[in-house]
Amino acid sequence: MTDPAALSRLSLNQRTTASWSLPEAVQGCLYAGLGAIGIWREQLAEVGLDQACRLVAESGLRVSSLCRGGFFTDPEQAQTAEVRNREAIEEAAALNAATLVLVAGGLPPGDKDLGAARDRAVRAIERLVPYAQELGVNLGIEPMNPIYAADRGVVSTLAQALDIAERFDAADVGVVVDTFHVWWEPGVADQLQRAGQRIVSYQICDWITPLPADTLLARGMMGDGHIDFPTFSRSVARAGYRGDVEVEIFNADLWKAPPTWVVDTMIKRYLHLVQPYLGG
Amino acid sequence: MTDPAALSRLSLNQRTTASWSLPEAVQGCLYAGLGAIGIWREQLAEVGLDQACRLVAESGLRVSSLCRGGFFTDPEQAQTAEVRNREAIEEAAALNAATLVLVAGGLPPGDKDLGAARDRAVRAIERLVPYAQELGVNLGIEPMNPIYAADRGVVSTLAQALDIAERFDAADVGVVVDTFHVWWEPGVADQLQRAGQRIVSYQICDWITPLPADTLLARGMMGDGHIDFPTFSRSVARAGYRGDVEVEIFNADLWKAPPTWVVDTMIKRYLHLVQPYLGG
Numbered sequence: 001m002t003d004p005a006a007l008s009r010l011s012l013n014q015r016t017t018a019s020w021s022l023p024e025a026v027q028g029c030l031y032a033g034l035g036a037i038g039i040w041r042e043q044l045a046e047v048g049l050d051q052a053c054r055l056v057a058e059s060g061l062r063v064s065s066l067c068r069g070g071f072f073t074d075p076e077q078a079q080t081a082e083v084r085n086r087e088a089i090e091e092a093a094a095l096n097a098a099t100l101v102l103v104a105g106g107l108p109p110g111d112k113d114l115g116a117a118r119d120r121a122v123r124a125i126e127r128l129v130p131y132a133q134e135l136g137v138n139l140g141i142e143p144m145n146p147i148y149a150a151d152r153g154v155v156s157t158l159a160q161a162l163d164i165a166e167r168f169d170a171a172d173v174g175v176v177v178d179t180f181h182v183w184w185e186p187g188v189a190d191q192l193q194r195a196g197q198r199i200v201s202y203q204i205c206d207w208i209t210p211l212p213a214d215t216l217l218a219r220g221m222m223g224d225g226h227i228d229f230p231t232f233s234r235s236v237a238r239a240g241y242r243g244d245v246e247v248e249i250f251n252a253d254l255w256k257a258p259p260t261w262v263v264d265t266m267i268k269r270y271l272h273l274v275q276p277y278l279g280g
Numbered sequence: 281m282t283d284p285a286a287l288s289r290l291s292l293n294q295r296t297t298a299s300w301s302l303p304e305a306v307q308g309c310l311y312a313g314l315g316a317i318g319i320w321r322e323q324l325a326e327v328g329l330d331q332a333c334r335l336v337a338e339s340g341l342r343v344s345s346l347c348r349g350g351f352f353t354d355p356e357q358a359q360t361a362e363v364r365n366r367e368a369i370e371e372a373a374a375l376n377a378a379t380l381v382l383v384a385g386g387l388p389p390g391d392k393d394l395g396a397a398r399d400r401a402v403r404a405i406e407r408l409v410p411y412a413q414e415l416g417v418n419l420g421i422e423p424m425n426p427i428y429a430a431d432r433g434v435v436s437t438l439a440q441a442l443d444i445a446e447r448f449d450a451a452d453v454g455v456v457v458d459t460f461h462v463w464w465e466p467g468v469a470d471q472l473q474r475a476g477q478r479i480v481s482y483q484i485c486d487w488i489t490p491l492p493a494d495t496l497l498a499r500g501m502m503g504d505g506h507i508d509f510p511t512f513s514r515s516v517a518r519a520g521y522r523g524d525v526e527v528e529i530f531n532a533d534l535w536k537a538p539p540t541w542v543v544d545t546m547i548k549r550y551l552h553l554v555q556p557y558l559g560g
Binding site: 112114118146157159160163184185186211213214225227 | 387392393394398425426427429430431436437439440443463464465466487489490491493494495505506507508511
């Protein structure tokens with residue numbers, strides 16, 4: 001029998017059990033004894049914000065993140081993106097989410113100016129900060145594995161995400177640390193130390209090889225790949241992070257499996273590879 | 281009619297026309313008016329070193345690189361790797377190659393200690409330097425896109441490759457700059473400037489999306505993807521690089537096409553996207 005306290009910091013990101021609606025995911029978290037849930041805006045929209053807030057409040061779960069805002073880089077979509085991000089900030093505030101995850105976005109169609117795209121992402125975050133501050137929402141910049149630099153996220157390293165975040169107060173802008181994205185980064189332990197209180201989310205999944213054909217679904221269950229979770233988790237703890245640990249796995253095979261089996265497996269792997277090294 | 285001088289710095293890496301033997305590739309380079317060739321050890325072995333040296337000498341082509349040495353990270357293969365790398369140094373010396381390309385190698389099976397693997401690569405390079413120095417061969421450390429960090433190359437950024445190279449004299453150890461591997465790197469223009477005379481090879485191919493299913497064959501013809509070749513090439517020129525520009529494309533579709541068509545296409549793209557920006 002698992003000590004319930006051992007799971008208190010474990011969070012299920014909804015993408016790990018993609019077939020579950022928000023009510024089903026909340027139920028799944030409660031049944032498994034988890035302390036938190038990472039909510040996606042698409043599934044949130046299915047039930048509506050008010051109903052979602054009630055569900056979450058009744059459940060007693062923390063919302064470890066709202067996924068996601070961002071996609072700032074296409075100049076033709078800039079206004080739409082700002083509107084959507086302001087909505088996302090409102091939702092994150094209503095849900096009392098630990099952070100609103102921001103994915104920068106990739107290169108716009110036909111555009112090869114990576115530097116300019118990165119600059120646009122910074123400017124867009126600058127424009128959002130006052131509203132996030134007003135609503136008490138911490139924006140979490142998520143650096144993405146360079147495999148996605150062209151088509152999804154032009155912020156490619158934790159160091160780069162921190163260069164951006166440090167332009168703002170730590171209470172307003174932090175960084176999302178996802179093992180899949182930054183496990184390979186030279187000097188990542190130093191960057192985690194540098195990040196300190198700016199780490200607003202610790203997301204975990206594994207880097208598996210051979211990489212599945214659809215790179216968007218290339219993430220693996222912890223322990224199935226190459227990432228040294230004990231060492232990485234120790235570094236996150238040493239940086240002072242005491243928040244939730246969110247399992248976020250995009251993987252077509254896992255999505256075919258029964259969600260309860262997925263949750264059960266992630267709990268076992270977490271207890272073996274992550275939880276003992278989290279300190280705090 | 282192309283000005284022959286415009287192609288004088290263009291080099292065909294043999295992997296771009298994988299079906300050609302070394303004699304065929306040499307012939308193809310001469311026919312196309314290229315100035316250099318990048319040779320692979322596997323195709324070199326098919327004709328033997330003496331014959332290859334004669335072929336190359338008669339052709340008048342420069343050897344812009346010998347591919348490749350390295351694969352240092354598996355402790356159980358360390359002795360074999362050292363023997364193979366010493367042979368590769370001898371071949372590079374005999375061919376008067378501008379550099380012997382070193383690929384660090386990935387994580388050994390079941391090993392998740394990325395830091396230790398990186399350290400082993402550095403130690404192995406240290407052991408090779410005296411022999412390379414003796415034979416007048418410049419070792420070129422090739423940082424690899426993080427997509428290969430687990431299974432192929434644990435040196436992941438140009439900054440990291442330079443941290444290693446700078447332990448040695450620039451005449452002995454340099455860096456290989458391949459657009460596919462480092463195009464996304466934050467601050468890459470500064471790192472190219474830092475590299476300066478340590479750039480011993482400039483290799484080009486494009487980052488295409490969606491990424492082909494076999495990530496080892498995921499490289500594209502210049503212009504087919506997201507990389508800004510004019511800007512990148514200007515940065516390489518500004519760093520002082522005046523060597524050959526090697527087209528190295530691993531791509532299953534290209535390998536099915538007639539090699540002369542591939543060479544013709546790469547020439548057109550080079551003249552359009554790269555050559556005008558090389559300075560010198």
